[in-house]
Amino acid sequence: xxxxxxxxxxxxxxxxxxxxxxxxxxxxxxxxxxxxxxxxxxxxxxxxxxxxxxxxxxxxxxxxxxxxxxxxxxxxxxxxxxxxxxxxxxxxxxxxxxxxxxxxxxxxxxxxxxxxxxxxxxxxxxxxxxxxxxxxxxxxxxxxxxxxxxxxxxxxxxxxxxxxxxxxxxxxxxxxxxxxxxxxxxxxxxxxxxxxxxxxxxxxxxxxxxxxxxxxxxxxxxxxxxxxxxxxxxxxxxxxxxxxxxxxxxxxxxxxxxxxxxxxxxxxxxxxxxxxxxx
Amino acid sequence: xxxxxxxxxxxxxxxxxxxxxxxxxxxxxxxxxxxxxxxxxxxxxxxxxxxxxxxxxxxxxxxxxxxxxxxxxxxxxxxxxxxxxxxxxxxxxxxxxxxxxxxxxxxxxxxxxxxxxxxxxxxxxxxxxxxxxxxxxxxxxxxxxxxxxxxxxxxxxxxxxxxxxxxxxxxxxxxxxxxxxxxxxxxxxxxxxxxxxxxxxxxxxxxxxxxxxxxxxxxxxxxxxxxxxxxxxxxxxxxxxxxxxxxxxxxxxxxxxxxxxxxxxxxxxxxxxxxxxxx
Numbered sequence: 058x059x060x061x062x063x064x065x066x067x068x069x070x071x072x073x074x075x076x077x078x079x080x081x082x083x084x085x086x087x088x089x090x091x092x093x094x095x096x097x098x099x100x101x102x103x104x105x106x107x108x109x110x111x112x113x114x115x116x117x118x119x120x121x122x123x124x125x126x127x128x129x130x131x132x133x134x135x136x137x138x139x140x141x142x143x144x145x146x147x148x149x150x151x152x153x154x155x156x157x158x159x160x161x162x163x164x165x166x167x168x169x170x171x172x173x174x175x176x177x178x179x180x181x182x183x184x185x186x187x188x189x190x191x192x193x194x195x196x197x198x199x200x201x202x203x204x205x206x207x208x209x210x211x212x213x214x215x216x217x218x219x220x221x222x223x224x225x226x227x228x229x230x231x232x233x234x235x236x237x238x239x240x241x242x243x244x245x246x247x248x249x250x251x252x253x254x255x256x257x258x259x260x261x262x263x264x265x266x267x268x269x270x271x272x273x274x275x276x277x278x279x280x281x282x283x284x285x286x287x288x289x290x291x292x293x294x295x296x297x298x299x300x301x302x303x304x305x306x307x308x309x310x311x312x313x314x315x316x317x318x319x320x321x322x323x324x325x326x327x328x329x330x331x332x333x334x335x336x
Numbered sequence: 337x338x339x340x341x342x343x344x345x346x347x348x349x350x351x352x353x354x355x356x357x358x359x360x361x362x363x364x365x366x367x368x369x370x371x372x373x374x375x376x377x378x379x380x381x382x383x384x385x386x387x388x389x390x391x392x393x394x395x396x397x398x399x400x401x402x403x404x405x406x407x408x409x410x411x412x413x414x415x416x417x418x419x420x421x422x423x424x425x426x427x428x429x430x431x432x433x434x435x436x437x438x439x440x441x442x443x444x445x446x447x448x449x450x451x452x453x454x455x456x457x458x459x460x461x462x463x464x465x466x467x468x469x470x471x472x473x474x475x476x477x478x479x480x481x482x483x484x485x486x487x488x489x490x491x492x493x494x495x496x497x498x499x500x501x502x503x504x505x506x507x508x509x510x511x512x513x514x515x516x517x518x519x520x521x522x523x524x525x526x527x528x529x530x531x532x533x534x535x536x537x538x539x540x541x542x543x544x545x546x547x548x549x550x551x552x553x554x555x556x557x558x559x560x561x562x563x564x565x566x567x568x569x570x571x572x573x574x575x576x577x578x579x580x581x582x583x584x585x586x587x588x589x590x591x592x593x594x595x596x597x598x599x600x601x602x603x604x605x606x607x608x609x610x611x612x613x614x615x
Contacts, residue, residue, distance in 0.1 A: 237542050266611050269462060287594075320562065321532070322536065
């Protein structure tokens, strides 16, 4: 099922792809592109030898080779993405994208890139509460939406690359993206963390056994690392607070309003099913 | 993995089991007990012919035959359970249990049962956002905890019956149960409903596509029917409101507190994994 407006799919740039940051998302993308026949380089402070051995990367390169790449993917936490956009010596003619969970601040930072560097903001709706390339897999993005913020023709070129990973390019506006994910992603994470922290501090040893299938879908997020969330939460703070107040008002409402919300929510659930469940 | 204090497992009562309410939970339990060789009767306003045909029930019976049953399971929404405890003509010697998501009000109502009727409150930590016997399956409870509130020897007899379904009996106190599930079950449902209703009312057509694997675990609960939740929410309202305020305070806290909560929550996540994931 395709959602959102049609997106142009252009010819991806020729030449090596450089993945900056080879954790769960970066290593999974590298694996998929290598499987599709592209030459993929990796940069990371960690030793990427295991990824080279399994053919997911051609080479681990130093940042000094950044300018040799045709396409650069910033697969870092959002704070690292902002730092990379500000400090790495990109060159004209390069196509650069990122995978951060917040888009408006990234697009704002990208306005200061040198002329001739094409930037497209990206956000794959895939991942896991587990991080690191140990959890990576070539099919991580199969069937997943991949939000893309930016102008044609660069957006179409990035669309071609994410399509090669089995993802569905989803063009959108940065602010619109951030408003939606405050509710669909950031708030669920904060609520899972809050519920789990409250239970843990209560010292309620029974509680972990009293998690059924409903709560489990949320509470498994309690394992998410703060490192991956700190920047996202800070950079989208205003939308997250607005979302939190709206949700608190609804969840604490009298029975009649709750009943109306259950009916409204069921319509969203149907929309969610129609948008496709990549599983 | 076993959690909580050891529970006595006694000899289950001889004679027919009557399942009052053959929806998802009742029909699944009936299927499991029939597979284990017990004679299981069903009561429901719906035609239970399909369940008799597939051997999950021996017969569909009218409530006039209630007194012929040795063991009665009230597998209704909580409001229906309270009504059944108050109005059905149980007889001395019967063992009665329920499957409601709130336990203190049920235990309170059960105090008015006639002398000689043994009552044990129950709550299986299994289910689905889908209801009705169409979604039922004999292995619904495999590996799931099943909270049991009550005194020996009756509690041990019910423990034997839920063990026969592959569930893990978890003895607990009614108020303690209700305090825990406010956070592990009731609040996740209300938050999922609230987030989905907010997105739907905003008319944000992009949002359904911007649900990743993290949010999806929560937002699939948006399909839950109000009929199944109205009584639970009303009967556990005080604990749910306390839980909501605690969670709102944590989720809206400054970054430093959030970071501490992520660390605390990770300890709960480890406890949750250790408590076993029935999948």
